[in-house]
Amino acid sequence: MDINYLLxxxxxxxxxxxxxxxxxxxxxxxxxxxxxxxxxxxTTFPHRRMPGSEALSAPAQESGCWEDDGGTAS
Incomplete structure (x- = not known):
């Protein structure tokens, strides 16, 4: 695949x-x-994580509970 496509x-x-x-x-x-x-x-492309991408795993503001979407709390 083309590097630009992947990026x-x-x-x-x-x-x-x-x-x-x-x-x-x-x-x-x-x-x-x-x-x-x-x-x-x-690839040989010098890839690095996007700064601030750690915040992706933080829960976003939602109108409902994620358990309503089929998930379960553990």
């Missing part, structure tokens, strides 16, 4: 994770961003 898909996934309206959607987009990052790391 673009990673950025779209990061953006989608930030604007996701539910926890399952956020988790799915974070997973895609991580997968694209791993593909980029396997």
């Amino acid at each position: 673009g898909r990673e950025q779209v996934s990061l953006h989608n994770a930030l604007v996701a309206r539910s926890a399952p959607a956020r988790i799915a987009h974070e997973g895609l961003a991580i997968a694209y990052g791993k593909l980029l790391s396997a």
Whole structure:
């Protein structure tokens, strides 16, 4: 795959994770961003994590509980 394609898909996934309206959607987009990052790391391109991407795992403001989306609390 083209490096520009992977970079673009990673950025779209990061953006989608930030604007996701539910926890399952956020988790799915974070997973895609991580997968694209791993593909980029396997290339000769000097890939690094986006500054502030640690905040992606922080829960976003939601109108309801994420358990209503099929998740369970542990």
